[in-house]
Amino acid sequence: EPEVTQTPSHQVTQMGQEVILRCVPISNHLYFYWYRQILGQKVEFLVSFYNNEISEKSEIFDDQFSVERPDGSNFTLKIRSTKLEDSAMYFCASKTTGQGALNTEAFFGQGTRLTVV
Amino acid sequence: AQKVTQAQTEISVVEKEDVTLDCVYETRDTTYYLFWYKQPPSGELVFLIRRNSFDEQNEISGRYSWNFQKSTSSFNFTITASQVVDSAVYFCALSVNTGFQKLVFGTGTRLLVSP
Numbered sequence: 001e002p003e004v005t006q007t008p009s010h011q012v013t014q015m016g017q018e019v020i021l022r023c024v025p026i027s028n029h030l031y032f033y034w035y036r037q038i039l040g041q042k043v044e045f046l047v048s049f050y051n052n053e054i055s056e057k058s059e060i061f062d063d064q065f066s067v068e069r070p071d072g073s074n075f076t077l078k079i080r081s082t083k084l085e086d087s088a089m090y091f092c093a094s095k096t097t098g099q100g101a102l103n104t105e106a107f108f109g110q111g112t113r114l115t116v117v
Numbered sequence: 118a119q120k121v122t123q124a125q126t127e128i129s130v131v132e133k134e135d136v137t138l139d140c141v142y143e144t145r146d147t148t149y150y151l152f153w154y155k156q157p158p159s160g161e162l163v164f165l166i167r168r169n170s171f172d173e174q175n176e177i178s179g180r181y182s183w184n185f186q187k188s189t190s191s192f193n194f195t196i197t198a199s200q201v202v203d204s205a206v207y208f209c210a211l212s213v214n215t216g217f218q219k220l221v222f223g224t225g226t227r228l229l230v231s232p
Contacts, residue, residue, distance in 0.1 A: 031217060042224045043162070043208060048217040055217040091162060095218070105152060106220060108162035 006109035023092030123223035140209030148214040
């Protein structure tokens with residue numbers, strides 16, 4: 001069964017360092033997302049990506065964040081200068097288009113736990 | 118703006134008990150979709166069900182059933198004869214059919230099923 005794959009599963013980084021979280025969405029999917037879950041809290045939307053550009057972003061997704069689909073299969077989230085409060089689980093998700101409309105279920109990767117020290 | 122409320126923070130039951138997880142949503146859109154996801158202790162998010170706003174039929178899948186009521190803006194989830202493997206955090210989520218269908222999640226309900 002196709003699945004969304006995220007690497008690494010866990011990353012520890014020093015405050016101020018740049019990190020890149022990687023995702024391989026399901027191959028025929030067209031919509032890509034990053035979500036964040038601070039430990040013990042709810043899952044929050046960060047950004048959506050379609051047709052090689054950001055389609056929507058939340059207030060959380062400020063200038064230190066960027067996304068890229070560099071090679072048609074990978075989908076990356078870069079955090080330029082990490083802060084302690086960036087420590088969270090980051091989920092990548094992808095979805096295809098539904099019949100006549102756009103809403104189908106998003107499939108999530110297993111997440112990358114980012115710890116900023 | 119959309120909002121999802123899961124008022125139950127944590128529920129503890131004994132195996133074989135039935136349990137209902139509540140979800141109340143808010144949206145001004147007339148077309149919207151509701152979802153339930155399961156997050157087991159391993160941390161991944163597992164899709165359980167999607168329901169659109171035009172379909173109020175209840176759904177049953179094995180021990181799982183869902184009750185969608187537009188009149189009360191609720192989309193409740195019942196597990197019949199709970200099992201230890203059902204222990205997880207369950208998230209209700211909403212998306213609308215504009216923009217790019219981001220999911221708005223509730224705060225989740227932690228279900229603990231003890232033997």
